[in-house]
Amino acid sequence: MKLFSRLMEKVLHWSEHPHATWYLGGLSFAESSFFPIPPDVMLIPMALRRPQCAWTFATITTVTSVLGGIFGYFIGLFAFELVEPLIRQAGYGPKYQEVRAWFDTWGIWVVFLAGFSPIPYKLFTLTAGALAMSFLPFVLASLIGRGARFYLVAGLMKMGGARMEAVIHRYIDRLGWIVIAAAIVVFLVYGV
Numbered sequence: 001m002k003l004f005s006r007l008m009e010k011v012l013h014w015s016e017h018p019h020a021t022w023y024l025g026g027l028s029f030a031e032s033s034f035f036p037i038p039p040d041v042m043l044i045p046m047a048l049r050r051p052q053c054a055w056t057f058a059t060i061t062t063v064t065s066v067l068g069g070i071f072g073y074f075i076g077l078f079a080f081e082l083v084e085p086l087i088r089q090a091g092y093g094p095k096y097q098e099v100r101a102w103f104d105t106w107g108i109w110v111v112f113l114a115g116f117s118p119i120p121y122k123l124f125t126l127t128a129g130a131l132a133m134s135f136l137p138f139v140l141a142s143l144i145g146r147g148a149r150f151y152l153v154a155g156l157m158k159m160g161g162a163r164m165e166a167v168i169h170r171y172i173d174r175l176g177w178i179v180i181a182a183a184i185v186v187f188l189v190y191g192v
Contacts, residue, residue, distance in 0.1 A: 002173055003173065003176065004172045004173045004175070004176030004177070005169065005172055005173055007176075008045075008168065008169065008172050011041060011042070011045050012045045012048075012049060014042070014045075015042060015045035015046040015048075015049050016049060020042070020046055021046075021056075021057070021060055023042060024039060024042045024043060024046060024057060024060055024061060024064075025060050025061075025063075025064040026064070027039045027041070027042055028060070028061045028062075028064040028065040028068060029064045029065065029067055029068035029071070030068060031065065031068065031121070031122065032065045032066070032067075032068030032069040032071070032072055032121055032122055032125060032146075033068045033069065033071045033072035033075065033122050033125060033126075034072070034122060035122075036120075038118065039061050039065060039150070040150075040153055043057055043058070043061050043150060043153055043154060043157075044153060044157055044168075047153070047154045047157035047158055048157045048160075048161070048164060048165045048168075051157065051158040051161055054154040054155065054157060054158035055151070055154060055158075057154055058147075058150045058151045058153070058154035058155075061146075061150040061154075062143070062146050062147040062150045062151070065121075065142075065146045065150070066139065066142045066143050066146055068125075069115075069121065069125040069138075069139075069142045069146070070125075070139065070142075071125075072122050072125030072126050072129065073125050073126075073128050073129035073133075073135070073138060074129055075125075075126055075129060076125065076126035076127060076128060076129025076130035076131075077129035077130065077132060078129075080126070080129065080130040083126060084096075087126075092123065095123065096123065096127065099123050099124060099127045100127055100131070103127060103128070103131055103133070107133075108133070108134075108137045108138070108141050109141070110124065111124055111128060111133075111137075111138055111141035111142055111145065112141040112142075112144055112145040113145065114145065115141065115142050115144070115145020115146040115148075115149065116145040116146070116148050116149045117149075121146075125142075
């Protein structure tokens with residue numbers, strides 16, 4: 001089944017749209033505070049199709065992601081009482097408590113790690129605000145973590161170029177189904 005190949009083609013097409021950089025910025029902002037789809041979905045094809053702009057795309061993704069993280073931080077700081085019931089209804093109550101414990105243990109480092117990793121960053125931005133974490137260290141950790149991630153992704157796509165695109169096309173369906181299977185296993189085992 002070529003489901004992921006078709007999706008890849010659609011995203012590659014979107015990445016060539018005249019307003020693609022705006023979409024990338026909007027997606028990056030939204031993902032850091034409330035939206036579930038990571039900006040890598042747009043960054044990767046855009047950097048593949050226009051490698052000469054890869055660093056620009058990484059900068060746009062980083063800056064707008066950090067701005068979205070700041071928005072999430074302020075939601076946590078000023079409106080957490082309104083958001084907390086939604087977190088619990090969505091089944092993220094235990095995960096939120098776990099994230100709070102990570103903040104108690106690792107402090108600012110958890111923001112850096114969440115910014116770099118594929119862990120949902122928005123939960124960390126809301127929690128940082130809810131815990132009234134110092135703002136400047138939060139922004140710096142976000143900037144370094146998110147920047148490292150997005151510049152790494154853009155750099156790999158820029159270096160790989162057409163070869164990387166061919167490899168992605170060749171394995172996208174297998175990788176897509178492996179990720180789906182892994183997500184199902186994680187959900188069944190951990191209830192996350």
